[in-house]
Structures are given as C-alpha cells and as structure tokens.
Amino acid sequence: MGRAFLYVILGGGVAAGYAALEFTKRGISHGELCIISEEPVPPYERPALSKGFLLPEAPARLPSFHTCVGANEERLTPKWYKEHGIELVLGSRVKSVDVRRKTLLTGSGETISYKVLIIATGARALKLEEFGVKGSDSENVCYLRDLADANRLVNLMESCSGGNAVVIGGGYIGMECAASLVINRMSVTMVFPEEHCMARLFTPKIASFYEEFYKSKGVKFVKGTILSSFDIDSNGKVTAVNLRDGSSLPADTVVVGIGIRPNTSLFEGQLTLEKGGIKVNGKMQSSNSSVYAVGDVATFPVKVFGESRRLEHVDSARKSARHAVGAIMEQNQAGEFDYLPFFYSRVFTLSWQFYGDNAGDVVHFGDFSGGTFGAYWVRNGHLVGSFLEGGTKEEYEAIAKATRLKPAVEDLAELERQGLVFAVTV
Numbered sequence: 001m002g003r004a005f006l007y008v009i010l011g012g013g014v015a016a017g018y019a020a021l022e023f024t025k026r027g028i029s030h031g032e033l034c035i036i037s038e039e040p041v042p043p044y045e046r047p048a049l050s051k052g053f054l055l056p057e058a059p060a061r062l063p064s065f066h067t068c069v070g071a072n073e074e075r076l077t078p079k080w081y082k083e084h085g086i087e088l089v090l091g092s093r094v095k096s097v098d099v100r101r102k103t104l105l106t107g108s109g110e111t112i113s114y115k116v117l118i119i120a121t122g123a124r125a126l127k128l129e130e131f132g133v134k135g136s137d138s139e140n141v142c143y144l145r146d147l148a149d150a151n152r153l154v155n156l157m158e159s160c161s162g163g164n165a166v167v168i169g170g171g172y173i174g175m176e177c178a179a180s181l182v183i184n185r186m187s188v189t190m191v192f193p194e195e196h197c198m199a200r201l202f203t204p205k206i207a208s209f210y211e212e213f214y215k216s217k218g219v220k221f222v223k224g225t226i227l228s229s230f231d232i233d234s235n236g237k238v239t240a241v242n243l244r245d246g247s248s249l250p251a252d253t254v255v256v257g258i259g260i261r262p263n264t265s266l267f268e269g270q271l272t273l274e275k276g277g278i279k280v281n282g283k284m285q286s287s288n289s290s291v292y293a294v295g296d297v298a299t300f301p302v303k304v305f306g307e308s309r310r311l312e313h314v315d316s317a318r319k320s321a322r323h324a325v326g327a328i329m330e331q332n333q334a335g336e337f338d339y340l341p342f343f344y345s346r347v348f349t350l351s352w353q354f355y356g357d358n359a360g361d362v363v364h365f366g367d368f369s370g371g372t373f374g375a376y377w378v379r380n381g382h383l384v385g386s387f388l389e390g391g392t393k394e395e396y397e398a399i400a401k402a403t404r405l406k407p408a409v410e411d412l413a414e415l416e417r418q419g420l421v422f423a424v425t426v
C-alpha cells in the first residue's frame with residue numbers, strides 16, 4: 001500500500017514548478033498534488049545554472065531562483081509548497097511507471113498512485129561515451145544539466161583559476177559556459193564540428209558577430225573537428241584533449257555540451273513516442289488519456305512548423321505546463337496549445353531573442369558592428385521567424401508580435417531596408 005494523489009507530476013524541473021503554480025491559481029485542495037523529483041531541491045529556473053550561478057561575484061544561489069521568478073511570478077520555496085498542501089517527494093528517482101494501473105514506483109520502494117499524471121522528466125545531457133569517447137567520469141570533465149553539475153563546475157573553476165578550459169560543443173550550453181569560464185579568468189578554447197557556433201539557429205553572418213565578440217574576449221575557436229580522446233594522468237585527471245584533426249589542446253577543465261536526450265525510457269512500450277519525445281495533442285495529453293507530458297520531453301503540435309516537434313526551451317516548458325494544467329482542470333474544454341517558439345540567451349553584455357521558425361529566406365538588418373541587429377526568416381511570402389540582438393523590451397515585443405501575425409512580405413530588399421521598423425509598425 002502506498003499513497004494516492006489526484007494529480008502527480010513526475011519530475012521537479014521548470015515545467016513542474018509552473019504547473020504547480022497554475023494548479024494553485026485554479027484551486028486545488030491540500031493533499032491533491034504530489035511532485036516527485038530526483039533532484040534534492042524544489043523546482044528552479046534551470047537557465048540560471050549557466051548564467052548567474054557561474055558568476056565569480058555575487059553568484060545566484062537558491063532559494064533566489066526557484067520557479068517562477070523567471071516569469072516574474074511568485075517564487076515557490078519549500079515553504080510555499082507546504083503552505084499549499086503540495087507533497088514534495090525530493091531526491092527520489094522514479095524507477096517504473098504502470099500507466100494501466102496508474103502507479104509509480106520510487107527508488108525507495110514506495111508505490112504512489114494517481115488519477116492524472118503529468119510527465120515533466122525533461123532531458124539528460126548526452127555523454128561523450130555515446131559518441132565512442134571515454135573519460136566523462138574524470139574529475140575535471142563537466143556537463144551542465146542540474147544543480148549538482150553546476151556546483152561541480154564552480155568548484156572546478158575555483159580550483160584551476162587562470163588555467164586552460166576546453167569547451168566541447170558550440171550550442172548555447174557551450175557558448176554560455178565559455179563566456180562564464182572567461183569571466184572566471186580561464187583561457188578558453190571552444191571545439192565543435194560545425195562551420196560556426198549555434199549552427200541550428202544562427203546564420204553564418206549572425207554567428208560571425210558572436211565569434212568575433214568571443215575572440216575579443218580571448219576565446220579561441222577550433223571548428224570543423226571533434227574530440228577523439230583525452231590524455232588522462234595517473235590521478236584520473238584529463239590533461240589534454242586530442243582532436244580528430246590530429247591536434248591536441250592542454251586542459252585543466254573540460255566542459256561538454258553536446259546535446260540532450262529526453263527522459264522517456266519509463267514510458268517506452270506504454271505511450272506513443274514521436275521524434276524522441278512523448279507524443280501529445282494540443283492539450284498536452286498523451287496516447288493515454290490520464291497522462292499528460294510537458295516541457296522538454298513532450299512532442300507537441302506547433303502551428304508555425306506545421307507539424308509536431310519537441311522544443312528544448314524554458315519558455316515552452318513554462319507555457320506547456322500551464323496549458324496542460326488548464327486542460328486537466330477544465331476537463332479538456334480548454335483550447336489547443338497555440339505556441340510561438342521563443343528562445344533566448346545572454347552572454348557577456350550581449351542578449352538575444354528568437355521567435356518562430358528559422359526556415360526559408362533570411363534577411364539581415366541593423367548594425368552588425370556591435371549595435372542592435374537581427375534577422376527575419378520569410379517562407380512562402382510570410383514572415384515566420386525573427387531574431388534580435390541588443391533590443392529594448394518594446395523591440396523584442398514587436399518582433400514577437402510580428403512573428404505571431406505572420407505578415408505578408410513581398411519584397412525582401414524592402415524588408416531589409418526597413419529592418420526593425422517593419423516589426424514595430426506591423
């Protein structure tokens with residue numbers, strides 16, 4: 001015999017925190033909701049781990065970045081969950097789930113049953129071993145997905161200040177970590193196989209701006225090659241990173257950001273999976289009507305793409321969680337989740353936002369020498385995506401609105417000439 005709850009959220013990350021707040025806004029009774037998380041702390045704003053958390057001066061620490069501060073909402077501390085009668089089962093990994101019986105089995109052997117389950121298990125960092133390279137468990141090799149990883153990175157930066165850091169991967173984790181390592185006075189080299197950084201989103205022109213900026217801060221780039229092995233000393237520490245192109249980089253710290261894999265394994269064979277995630281409809285409901293999935297783990301219909309996709313962004317985690325709770329509480333009378341993809345990053349003094357889809361013809365605009373600049377993507381004669389660096393709050397709102405409205409664009413040269421004015425006057 002175990003405990004029974006009306007609602008259970010499996011996973012205690014960003015989506016779980018926003019779902020909990022939405023449940024309380026809509027009115028639940030004490031004892032109805034339980035959150036089970038492998039992490040030892042209640043939900044927090046994960047993006048802080050590669051930003052404020054890594055600052056050498058006045059770094060962000062819990063409880064300051066518990067959800068839902070990222071959306072300027074109430075900050076949900078352990079006390080908040082207690083006051084709202086929400087059961088937090090922390091530091092507890094769920095070992096198995098039976099969606100037919102509506103039960104979960106925790107690592108400590110407890111069976112917890114639910115009427116409605118929200119899967120918010122997020123994703124895990126891909127390991128080098130999955131690409132045939134050994135050495136992930138070396139004490140100076142670091143990934144960055146959770147608080148424990150971030151603490152390790154902070155300790156590593158303190159212990160080898162002034163030393164060499166190699167960042168493997170040119171996505172946003174790599175870019176944000178590289179900036180933090182520089183700020184912590186390390187000598188940084190980034191290694192990635194693509195021709196430029198942030199290859200899934202940036203155009204070569206946009207990437208070139210950031211790479212030049214990073215170079216001005218002392219970051220070196222080794223592009224078009226990958227890690228092939230580590231040199232490891234007798235203490236088990238990596239001393240050098242060997243690359244496929246035959247070169248070798250000395251290393252005191254290695255940070256690896258080579259992508260993520262959604263945590264779906266508990267549901268394989270029980271729920272329909274698609275594109276690596278749990279397939280859900282516009283109400284975030286899975287192939288089992290009592291089970292919803294939100295955040296990084298969910299593959300949901302996205303209008304601007306015209307198909308279902310999985311998104312790995314904090315805004316999508318927040319909003320999909322709220323939408324699922326709305327759908328659950330309104331017994332599926334709620335509308336479909338109509339989500340405009342939004343992604344952002346902040347590095348050094350720079351800050352950018354992106355909305356929509358980066359497909360079709362691209363038009364750049366603005367001052368690429370260090371001012372405000374951006375890009376639009378136009379597909380089938382309509383604006384489908386917008387990127388902006390260095391904008392004001394109003395300008396970011398304008399590109400978001402314009403992208404949502406999908407205005408017709410007849411003349412790309414005219415769009416380029418108008419630049420930001422186009423979005424502001426749509």
Ligand code: FAD
Nearest residue numbers: 011013014015038046047094121122295296312313314317
């Ligand atoms: P998560 O927040 O990952 O939460 C999943 C939770 O489930 C975790 O607590 C995990 O321990 C738990 N869990 C998993 N399996 C089990 C199990 N079997 N039993 C119990 N618990 C389990 N996005 C942006 O848009 N902009 C950014 O600048 C940005 N920066 C980021 C920086 C970092 C360092 C990282 C790691 C991510 C960043 N992201 C950013 C992405 C964003 O944080 C994620 O999209 C978001 O956290 C997804 O929320 P989630 O709730 O789906 O998953």
